[in-house]
Amino acid sequence: MDRRSFLLGTSTLALSQVITGCGTKQQPSLSVQLLKGSIPSQVVNQFQKTLQSGEKLKFTPVNQIQDLFKLLQTWQKPQTNSQQEWTRFLPFNQNQKSSPANLVTLGDYWLQAAITQKLIQPLETAKIKNLSNLNENWQQLVKRDETGQINPQGKIWGIPYRWGNTVIIYNQEKFKQLGWFPTDWSDLWRSELQNRISLLNHPREVIGLVLKKLGKSYNTENINQISELETELQKLNKQVKFYDSTKYLEPLITGDTWLAVGWSNDIMPVISRYQRLTAVVPQSGTAIWADLWVSPQGVVNDNLPYQWLDFSLQPNTAKKIVSLTKSNSPVDNNIVPGDIPKPVQNLLLTNSEVFAKSEFILPLPPEVMQKYEALFIKMKKS
Numbered sequence: 446m447d448r449r450s451f452l453l454g455t456s457t458l459a460l461s462q463v464i465t466g467c468g469t470k471q472q473p474s475l476s477v478q479l480l481k482g483s484i485p486s487q488v489v490n491q492f493q494k495t496l497q498s499g500e501k502l503k504f505t506p507v508n509q510i511q512d513l514f515k516l517l518q519t520w521q522k523p524q525t526n527s528q529q530e531w532t533r534f535l536p537f538n539q540n541q542k543s544s545p546a547n548l549v550t551l552g553d554y555w556l557q558a559a560i561t562q563k564l565i566q567p568l569e570t571a572k573i574k575n576l577s578n579l580n581e582n583w584q585q586l587v588k589r590d591e592t593g594q595i596n597p598q599g600k601i602w603g604i605p606y607r608w609g610n611t612v613i614i615y616n617q618e619k620f621k622q623l624g625w626f627p628t629d630w631s632d633l634w635r636s637e638l639q640n641r642i643s644l645l646n647h648p649r650e651v652i653g654l655v656l657k658k659l660g661k662s663y664n665t666e667n668i669n670q671i672s673e674l675e676t677e678l679q680k681l682n683k684q685v686k687f688y689d690s691t692k693y694l695e696p697l698i699t700g701d702t703w704l705a706v707g708w709s710n711d712i713m714p715v716i717s718r719y720q721r722l723t724a725v726v727p728q729s730g731t732a733i734w735a736d737l738w739v740s741p742q743g744v745v746n747d748n749l750p751y752q753w754l755d756f757s758l759q760p761n762t763a764k765k766i767v768s769l770t771k772s773n774s775p776v777d778n779n780i781v782p783g784d785i786p787k788p789v790q791n792l793l794l795t796n797s798e799v800f801a802k803s804e805f806i807l808p809l810p811p812e813v814m815q816k817y818e819a820l821f822i823k824m825k826k827s
């Protein structure tokens with residue numbers, strides 16, 4: 446579970462802690478713990494204007510998805526017996542747990558673990574009036590059974606509010622000299638790129654892109670039966686100079702590599718800053734990730750959290766999130782090229798054909814995951 450696990454939010458419009466309403470000592474009417482940079486403060490302020498006076502909001506940004514997951518775990522831990530009874534009620538006791546938020550950001554890749562560990566609870570869909578603004582693909586992603594597996598008859602455990610891709614980022618100057626530019630996964634095997642590539646240190650992402658090149662799915666279970674898979678992985682490994690899931694862009698910026706594969710939310714700020722770099726969504730399809738709103742287990746949510754969910758599903762809100770955080774939206778919001786800076790247009794103006802070929806990285810049985818991890822380790826040793 447390390448998709449963006451240790452990555453800081455990279456949006457320049459990071460949301461500072463927002464507390465609105467009179468009196469800071471009173472409990473907020475809505476408390477949200479969110480991934481830093483994933484919601485602009487302008488959107489929160491706009492939501493505040495729709496509320497009655499006296500309703501207080503507290504939006505607390507957190508740097509990493511992993512920390513948000515740990516918060517969910519902490520809120521479900523029982524009070525330790527080692528703590529002396531009289532100290533539990535001291536106002537500044539450091540061991541005292543914070544109160545759970547009403548809503549928390551979670552990545553879709555973490556959803557199964559959150560469900561099976563009973564860290565979150567299903568949402569009351571009858572209270573989400575704008576749920577129909579999510580098309581069926583997005584609703585199916587968050588319909589899960591009690592084991593966290595996709596189930597069309599399952600309950601809805603989260604509301605997606607932004608998404609992105611695994612994409613190729615490359616140095617335009619280097620490829621202009623070669624006389625061609627990358628467009629798809631198959632380009633990573635070209636001889637000119639030997640020892641010129643940075644890849645994510647992630648079995649599902651790397652083996653997944655090879656499967657995609659071979660016309661297979663990211664979520665293939667019978668990988669041992671695909672005869673050409675191991676050979677293709679060994680060939681790809683000869684092209685790779687650097688594996689890392691946090692610093693994979695640094696060699697590209699310094700010129701040590703010419704091309705990298707990474708997550709669009711990391712790549713957007715980089716291509717905006719360095720004009721020699723650009724990015725492309727592979728034409729044969731890629732992996733999709735999503736950030737979701739989830740509700741911690743045991744929290745009693747009144748109407749206000751559901752008002753926020755409805756607000757985030759409005760087309761105008763979705764459009765503002767896209768334009769200010771440079772991410773994609775699961776809500777149809779009529780984004781046009783003029784709404785998006787030119788360097789990132791090819792990542793944010795979704796090609797419907799490519800999107801149809803793309804996939805979410807879904808949970809696999811433990812024994813299948815072991816095969817992915819073993820094959821990945823073997824590849825890197827070859």
